[in-house]
Amino acid sequence: MLYINKSNSECYDFENGIDFPPGEVIESEATSFVKRKLKEGILGEVNEEELQDEDEIDLNKLTVPQLKELAAKRKIDIDSDDKKQEIIDKIKAGV
Incomplete structure (x- = not known):
């Protein structure tokens, strides 16, 4: 795992x-x-699918916890009150 x-x-x-x-x-x-x-x-x-490039991942299909893990892996700061779309936007922006 x-x-x-x-x-x-x-x-x-x-x-x-x-x-x-x-x-x-x-x-x-x-x-x-x-x-x-x-x-x-x-x-x-x-999950293996989370290790692909974000261009290949449909971020909208990931759950909020999965998005947070992906952001953590990429060292992207997420606020605890961020909504799903805000997290997706931060991941795409890489900030």
């Missing part, structure tokens, strides 16, 4: 030797560390 570190800090699974740099997508097993960080909101799951 692919995971993204949604925080601004590096996240390291010492038991399994896996480094999760901020905003980077890493392939990993669903270890106890990964499961805990998913629950804490530090890590997020990423």
Whole structure:
């Protein structure tokens, strides 16, 4: 499975030797560390389709959580009160 570190800090699974740099997508097993960080909101799951270029993705078909993960991966700041279209616009603009 692919995971993204949604925080601004590096996240390291010492038991399994896996480094999760901020905003980077890493392939990993669903270890106890990964499961805990998913629950804490530090890590997020990423689908293969989200890794394609935004031109190839129909952003309107993604859910708000998927859009937020994509924005986090691309280090795009999203406000908690941003609406779906605002998030899409920010992703397209790359800001």
